Amino acid sequence: MAVIAWWWLLTVVVVAFHSASSAVIESTWEVEYKYWWPDCKEGIVMAINGQFPGPTIDAFAGDTVIIHVVNKLSTEGVVIHWHGIRQKGTPWADGAAGVTQCPINPGETFTYKFIVDKAGTHFYHGHYGMQRSAGLYGMLIVRSPKERLIYDGEFNLLLSDWWHQSIHSQELALSSRPMRWIGEPQSLLINGRGQFNCSQAAYFNKGGEKDVCTFRENDQCAPQTLRVEPNRVYRLRIASTTALASLNLAVQGHQLVVVEADGNYVAPFTVNDIDIYSGETYSVLLKTNALPSNKYWVSVGVRGREPKTPQALTVLNYVDATESRPSHPPPVTPIWNDTDRSKSFSKKIFAAKGYPKPPEKSHDQLILLNTQNLYEDYTKWSINNVSLSVPVTPYLGSIKYGLKSAYDLKSPAKKFTVDNYDIMKPPPNPNTTKGSGIYNFPLGIVVDVILQNANVLKGVISEIHPWHLHGHDFWVLGYGEGKFKPGIDEKTFNLKNPPLRNTVVLYPYGWTALRFVTDNPGVWFFHCHIEPHLHMGMGVVFAEGVDRIGKMEIPDEALGCGLTRKWLMNRGRP
Amino acid sequence: MAVIAWWWLLTVVVVAFHSASSAVIESTWEVEYKYWWPDCKEGIVMAINGQFPGPTIDAFAGDTVIIHVVNKLSTEGVVIHWHGIRQKGTPWADGAAGVTQCPINPGETFTYKFIVDKAGTHFYHGHYGMQRSAGLYGMLIVRSPKERLIYDGEFNLLLSDWWHQSIHSQELALSSRPMRWIGEPQSLLINGRGQFNCSQAAYFNKGGEKDVCTFRENDQCAPQTLRVEPNRVYRLRIASTTALASLNLAVQGHQLVVVEADGNYVAPFTVNDIDIYSGETYSVLLKTNALPSNKYWVSVGVRGREPKTPQALTVLNYVDATESRPSHPPPVTPIWNDTDRSKSFSKKIFAAKGYPKPPEKSHDQLILLNTQNLYEDYTKWSINNVSLSVPVTPYLGSIKYGLKSAYDLKSPAKKFTVDNYDIMKPPPNPNTTKGSGIYNFPLGIVVDVILQNANVLKGVISEIHPWHLHGHDFWVLGYGEGKFKPGIDEKTFNLKNPPLRNTVVLYPYGWTALRFVTDNPGVWFFHCHIEPHLHMGMGVVFAEGVDRIGKMEIPDEALGCGLTRKWLMNRGRP
Structure with a gap:
């Protein structure tokens, strides 16, 4: 083993820090477009307080981060996602437009307040339209007091x-x-x-x-x-x-x-x-x-x-x-x-x-086929033949207030919709559906997700997709070639020392297996992190502990759009 | 006189049509960006239902127009202003973002419903950011049954x-x-x-x-x-x-x-x-x-x-x-x-x-000095040394609900703030203030507005500004050279047969006088119609019959942003 002496062999006890000595890190961030020369050619970036990339958040585990995001754009909404922060107890602060909150309108301010509960190297970024591509991002470092x-x-x-x-x-x-x-x-x-x-x-x-x-x-x-x-x-x-x-x-x-x-x-x-x-x-x-x-x-x-x-x-x-x-x-x-x-x-x-090792068994399993398709001749990415159409009303709000017309109540399929789908070939039926249905999980269960790659629409090619799960770390149980064989390939899973991650790559023509515990009441985006792919519908949504969401305190400001706005405006009226 | 025989010499009796036989013109308009070749070079336009320019509205006086505007943009809000329509009784349908309504958020629909009360050649256009420049416009023709x-x-x-x-x-x-x-x-x-x-x-x-x-x-x-x-x-x-x-x-x-x-x-x-x-x-x-x-x-x-x-x-x-x-x-x-x-x-x-001739006398007079200035080194256009900063919360809503922190309660000056201002020279003090104060008028009075042009910031030049008033026609009483002389130049006003208009030009180094009656309870934008000038603050706002606004039925959907959203969400709560 090529291990050398100058770094310390890691043995980790995962601790969550909520100590009384935790600090509050508070900042006001103005988001606006700005001329910049990111690559020695003038372009336009989304800057925070005039900086590109945005300021680095440097916190200790257990700290409370409070960021007042001021939208200084002319006509566009904005949100910020804190990538890698699990947002335990604060799902409304996850910053995914249409999933956990409404976009912040121009001229308005929204306050994100959350605890960075464990140490790690993270970042933050825009999560509305393709604003991440415009440069709305920065580092988010959480240190351990006992590194x-x-x-x-x-x-x-x-x-x-x-x-x-x-x-x-x-x-x-x-x-x-x-x-x-x-x-x-x-x-x-x-x-x-x-x-x-x-x-x-x-x-x-x-x-x-x-x-x-x-x-x-x-x-x-x-x-x-x-x-x-x-x-x-x-x-x-x-x-x-x-x-x-x-x-x-x-x-x-x-x-x-x-x-x-x-x-x-x-x-x-x-x-x-x-x-x-x-x-x-x-x-x-x-x-x-x-x-x-x-x-x-x-x-x-x-x-x-x-x-x-x-x-x-x-x-x-x-x-x-x-x-x-x-x-x-x-x-x-x-x-x-x-x-x-x-x-x-x-x-x-x-x-x-x-x-900690992952639980030995899972209670539920999703097999998510990743395909490129057409919807009325628009090119889309689909999961089990549904291309995600994120609704206007954030799921978190429509679930909290029971607004059933806000999204498709029927969940998408848990596995391939075509039994003998040949992942090595272009889809036999190029067409897909569009939808806003979500997967519902009770709290405290173990879920396996098998990401299954396939051939794209045309030509002999299968693309890389790094999938990112909000609100969780998951164990990466393994990678495999070709089509996942249920009941067989599970035996190859690494249950001994799989890494905990929040993003995992799906290789061409292969599968990737991950496992997570539904321990975080909320609504969580799970999607390909390639911005154009997400823009073309490549994601699914997990709701956990729906009954708990109903009792959650969610700031009205997070839900001031779509049907939740209407509901909140009529709340308390005869 | 070069009048020739083939057209009929006009004698007009102005009639408002609200007859029972009026029709309803109803349409759903999806607004989105689209590739287009407006000038034989590919560009991106704001299209309505895939058309550029948008569809022509062709109505008869007295008809009710109902347009359901669906925002299909990715991250931008949108509104549509019905330029030339007075919106009597429906000021919330005037379509001026921040003045009469909140922008329609992406994915949402807002319904404009108004009566086109008299015949005329009009148009409609975007009134948020610079969306008019992006091609969000079309014709609005109102015919007379007795042309x-x-x-x-x-x-x-x-x-x-x-x-x-x-x-x-x-x-x-x-x-x-x-x-x-x-x-x-x-x-x-x-x-x-x-x-x-x-x-x-x-x-x-x-x-x-x-x-x-x-x-x-x-x-x-x-x-x-x-x-x-x-x-x-x-x-x-x-x-x-x-x-x-x-x-x-x-x-x-x-x-x-x-x-x-x-x-x-x-x-x-x-x-x-x-x-x-x-x-x-x-x-x-x-x-x-x-x-x-x-x-x-x-x-x-x-x-x-x-x-x-x-x-x-x-x-x-x-x-x-x-x-x-x-x-x-x-x-x-x-x-x-x-x-x-x-x-x-x-x-x-x-x-x-x-x-009808204009009233002989006015009850109030504004003298609005148009200058180009700096605000913290940003270039601005100012009126009596205030560059308009349109608030997030629409005035119409903040007035209706008495939300006094939504805008500057102090009205801007009714005349030049510098007595001996030399309009032929660049401003002696290049700096301006920014503000959101408005002019308040009681109902039923006659108001004169003198638009006064001046030299710009640098060089010897004075620009053309076509000013447009929402919610009204006004009489154009006259044009003059140089600086308006109060008490003297009024004598040159044409009170016999001045044209009724909603837009009038202010010539370089000159003044333009107009008169209107405050007969339309609401909040009305009055601004230079040059899109970049408006973007740089060149406008003022008139509120008429503030007490009547309080009793007006304004759809909640028009006010779902800023402080009115907050107010409406808390309405009826203890």
């Missing part, structure tokens, strides 16, 4: 992808008949900084003579280099909020010890690079044990789709390095379609010692 | 200007610090059709050989030609919903007899071309008495600003014309800065015989 990892310093690396086409135009393109695909991103960004149409490393291809990048140190697109001292251990907190791209990150000349995934410690393992899908976070420990007179590339490239986007680069900058720039070309991103390599990475991830 | 004009046929000509930059980008540009001006429009459109970067008439400049326009007859940008028979009289109903451009319209080889302005008959007069400002409508009668074997250009060009936009052209097409296209170049638009010519046109407009 089990030993390190000397840390860096946040928030990864994203960037288009020059506005999100309004992208939304229209995707919603058009026929659909117009938005294409690959123009740039990858590290902490909101990238370089379009120039590469910091270009001089390697030009005989070492010329650097085609003309940004200056203070430019908005100039990379933030990571300044490190030799022979120290650094924690890199890495989050991917990409709209589309699956990424790979490497630090030249350095190994990475993976210690955390989605806010949960994992059994440490050492790699040269990590794959990271949209919605995922990782912490890796990096020892600065390379030659300290050199500089080293930190490189982020595209995997899983044929890359048309240059690598994002920044520099690991030893403080006493004599080089002006790294003397070698940046690490080459592993070839995009080497899926076996990707799977090999995923399969290295296990829970750290001390984490 | 006094005699004509054989009619055409609607809805004029607009078009940018290739999206409205979201335009809004940001105008709201940025420093402000970025959006520039002149790329195209002028007639009924939503124009030609970018090509001129139908270009072959005149190219030796008659080549037509650079490549559109085909069925293209979205192909002009609708006006097919006419010889020796007939046609009514052209012309409306301008431009965001910026002041226009001039001419029909080659034909004279135009102006008979209607803003829904009111005027004493007919004959011209070769008409000026039309944003927010205005005209009807002109045209006799097809030219050589019927020829074709003739209908030409629309820019006035009042240095034109950088090609003329919009279509063809008056005699049914038996043997020409394939007009044999002569289109009429030349009068030079843009010949303001005297423009004024001369305005001053030809008088009420038709039989219209």
Whole structure:
């Protein structure tokens, strides 16, 4: 085992912190569009208090976070989702438009108040329309007062992808008949900084003579280099909020010890690079044990789709390095379609010692077939032949007040609607239905979800889908090839040390199994984290403990739209 | 007098029609973005039921119009204003966001229901953000069952200007610090059709050989030609919903007899071309008495600003014309800065015989100084040193429910705040204030408004501002040069036969006087109809009969935002 001595072997006792000494972190955030140069070309970003990306929330487990979000947009609503925070007792603060709350109208303020109950590396982002793609995101770090990892310093690396086409135009393109695909991103960004149409490393291809990048140190697109001292251990907190791209990150000349995934410690393992899908976070420990007179590339490239986007680069900058720039070309991103390599990475991830094992058995099982389809010639993504149409009235409110016309009361199918569906071929019937039905679960049961991938509408291809569950961590029980065989493939599940996560990748033509406990009364979105896919209906909704929702205190301000608005306006009237 | 015999000399008895035989015109309109080719280049328009411009409403005076507006946008609110309709008894249906209603949220439906009480040529348009500029507009024709004009046929000509930059980008540009001006429009459109970067008439400049326009007859940008028979009289109903451009319209080889302005008959007069400002409508009668074997250009060009936009052209097409296209170049638009010519046109407009004269005296007078200023280095337009900041909670609702924190209770000044203000120079103090205060008027009084123009922030220039009043027609009492002299200039007012209008132009460095009766309980927007100017705060608000508003039935759906939403949700609770 390649475990080395400089990091502490993790044994974790998961503790929730609600101590009396918890702090309150309170902030007012004004959201507006702003001109910005994320990739050295002027564009328009969604900024928070004039910053892009938004401010980092830095809290301790048990703290209460209060964010007053002021919508300063001209005509658009907005919400913010706190990705990875379970929102126990505060489902209305989850920030998913149409699911847990109404969009905040222009000029209005909505207050999110929630407890960050356990330590972890998280982020936040817009969850209305495609506003995440417009740059509405930032880091959300929750520290443990009793951190089990030993390190000397840390860096946040928030990864994203960037288009020059506005999100309004992208939304229209995707919603058009026929659909117009938005294409690959123009740039990858590290902490909101990238370089379009120039590469910091270009001089390697030009005989070492010329650097085609003309940004200056203070430019908005100039990379933030990571300044490190030799022979120290650094924690890199890495989050991917990409709209589309699956990424790979490497630090030249350095190994990475993976210690955390989605806010949960994992059994440490050492790699040269990590794959990271949209919605995922990782912490890796990096020892600065390379030659300290050199500089080293930190490189982020595209995997899983044929890359048309240059690598994002920044520099690991030893403080006493004599080089002006790294003397070698940046690490080459592993070839995009080497899926076996990707799977090999995923399969290295296990829970750290001390984490509770999953329950041995599940009480319920969903098998969710992911297909690309047509609905009246609009291109859609469907789950068990339903493309999700998020209603105007948030489920949380319509359930609380028993407003039965707010959404489809019939739940979608729990498994394939076609028995002998051949996942290796385009759908025999290309057409799908649209719906707003949800899955209802009682509290305290164990649910298995099998995500089943399939061939897309045309051609021989199956796409990557990173699925993200709100309000929960789940155990990743396993990945398999081809079509899931109920009653058989369950036997391959890892029940010993599966990692707890909130996002998991579904590989082409394969399946992914996860298990969770319905321990959080509320309504929770479960969806592909690829922004265009979600926009095209790729999600389902879980309601847990419906009777408890009825008794929950939900701020009226969260429900001031659609049928809940009407209900609340007539409440108490004869 | 150049009056000719083929049109009937107008004597009007103004009648309001509320007869039992009135019809109900009911329609459901879905508003969404759509790809379109308004000027032979692909852009994105706001379409209604897939159409651009929106459907024409064709009603008779006394009819009830019911439009269910369904917001199919992704994240944006929307409203529709029925420009020229007085909304007597239905101020909540006026469709001015923040003034008379809340924006309709995505996925929601709002029903406008109002009576079109008198005949006239009107239009409708978006009144939230800069959605009018995105193409949210259409014609609204109200006919009289006893039409006094005699004509054989009619055409609607809805004029607009078009940018290739999206409205979201335009809004940001105008709201940025420093402000970025959006520039002149790329195209002028007639009924939503124009030609970018090509001129139908270009072959005149190219030796008659080549037509650079490549559109085909069925293209979205192909002009609708006006097919006419010889020796007939046609009514052209012309409306301008431009965001910026002041226009001039001419029909080659034909004279135009102006008979209607803003829904009111005027004493007919004959011209070769008409000026039309944003927010205005005209009807002109045209006799097809030219050589019927020829074709003739209908030409629309820019006035009042240095034109950088090609003329919009279509063809008056005699049914038996043997020409394939007009044999002569289109009429030349009068030079843009010949303001005297423009004024001369305005001053030809008088009420038709039989219209009631204005009251002899006014009870109140506002003198509204129009200035361009800075607010914290943002560029703004101000009225008496207040740049209007439209509140989130619609005035109509906050007044009805007595919600005093919804807007500034202090009214803005009724006249210049600086006594010796020199309108010929840039403002001595460039800074302005922002506010949401309104002017309150009791019912049944006569109010004079003097619009006073001035020099802009920089340079020696004063801009044109067409002012539009909601909920009313007003009498245009006169235009003057320089600074209005209270107590003196009133003597020049035309009290004999001033035209009734809802929009009037304020010329550079001059003043315009208008008079209206506060006969319509409600809250009414009065603002510059130039979309960017309004976006930068150029408007005021009049409340009439505040006590009556308290007793008015206003649909809750109009008030489901801001403080009225909160109030309505808590209504009836202990």
